[in-house]
Amino acid sequence: MNLKTIEIINQEKVSTIKLNRPDLLNAVNEQLVWDLQKATEQVMNDEKIKVVILTGAGRGFSAGADLSERKASWEGSKDALLRGYKPSFENIITMPKPVIASVSGPAAGIGAALAMSCDLRVMSEDSYLLSVFSNIALVPDGGLSWFLPKFMGYAKAYEYAVEAKKISASDCLKYGIANKLVPADKIEETTLEWANKLSKRSSQSLNHTKRLMRESLAVGYWDTFNNEAEIQNELTVSPQNREAVKAFLEKREPNFD
Numbered sequence: 484m485n486l487k488t489i490e491i492i493n494q495e496k497v498s499t500i501k502l503n504r505p506d507l508l509n510a511v512n513e514q515l516v517w518d519l520q521k522a523t524e525q526v527m528n529d530e531k532i533k534v535v536i537l538t539g540a541g542r543g544f545s546a547g548a549d550l551s552e553r554k555a556s557w558e559g560s561k562d563a564l565l566r567g568y569k570p571s572f573e574n575i576i577t578m579p580k581p582v583i584a585s586v587s588g589p590a591a592g593i594g595a596a597l598a599m600s601c602d603l604r605v606m607s608e609d610s611y612l613l614s615v616f617s618n619i620a621l622v623p624d625g626g627l628s629w630f631l632p633k634f635m636g637y638a639k640a641y642e643y644a645v646e647a648k649k650i651s652a653s654d655c656l657k658y659g660i661a662n663k664l665v666p667a668d669k670i671e672e673t674t675l676e677w678a679n680k681l682s683k684r685s686s687q688s689l690n691h692t693k694r695l696m697r698e699s700l701a702v703g704y705w706d707t708f709n710n711e712a713e714i715q716n717e718l719t720v721s722p723q724n725r726e727a728v729k730a731f732l733e734k735r736e737p738n739f740d
Contacts, residue, residue, distance in 0.1 A: 547592025596625025
């Protein structure tokens with residue numbers, strides 16, 4: 484696939500989607516929006532890939548929308564968000580495999596929303612998230628108005644958004660936004676190591692747990708309880724379940740290939 488602003492790197496069962504406009508801190512222009520749709524769809528449908536990493540080339544994850552872009556096909560911001568960005572967010576959130584955001588430097592604006600749409604986050608010690616929109620008299624978008632209160636609570640999320648304050652990597656760890664915090668020179672290695680480790684686990688367990696926990700954010704306890712029962716009934720004595728039980732009894736690592 485020929486993508487102008489994104490690089491896809493496949494290493495065994497792990498695929499890395501790398502935003503590749505490093506001279507502009509991976510600011511998102513229209514071309515990157517279309518490329519990201521294609522990239523996320525490709526890895527979502529690749530059965531060989533078990534875990535996906537989303538990251539940025541160079542010094543930052545993404546500085547957000549490219550405000551210097553003068554020519555684009557969007558008929559207003561709503562069109563850009565719904566026709567442009569939304570399909571990529573849907574692919575990340577609904578694909579049946581975990582997506583890890585590997586965040587170095589700034590993840591601002593729509594870049595912060597992209598990082599938060601992923602299932603897991605590894606952040607470098609010098610990185611940060613930033614809802615920058617109030618600086619240009621706008622509101623958070625890309626779902627940030629949903630993501631931030633879920634992690635930080637309403638009052639803190641509102642404070643950070645309206646004051647356009649950086650959420651440091653250490654604060655992200657405190658609020659549960661970041662799963663791991665590492666030195667900048669170790670982030671690529673740490674993220675890939677974690678992705679490879681996850682890729683060896685049961686794909687059906689990874690996939691269905693993601694689905695159950697994502698859906699739990701919008702439904703009640705008993706809905707989740709019943710959904711668990713349905714899926715558990717389906718997975719019990721499946722080939723992967725049989726292999727995992729057999730491996731446990733034989734005191735070895737399971738092989739899910």
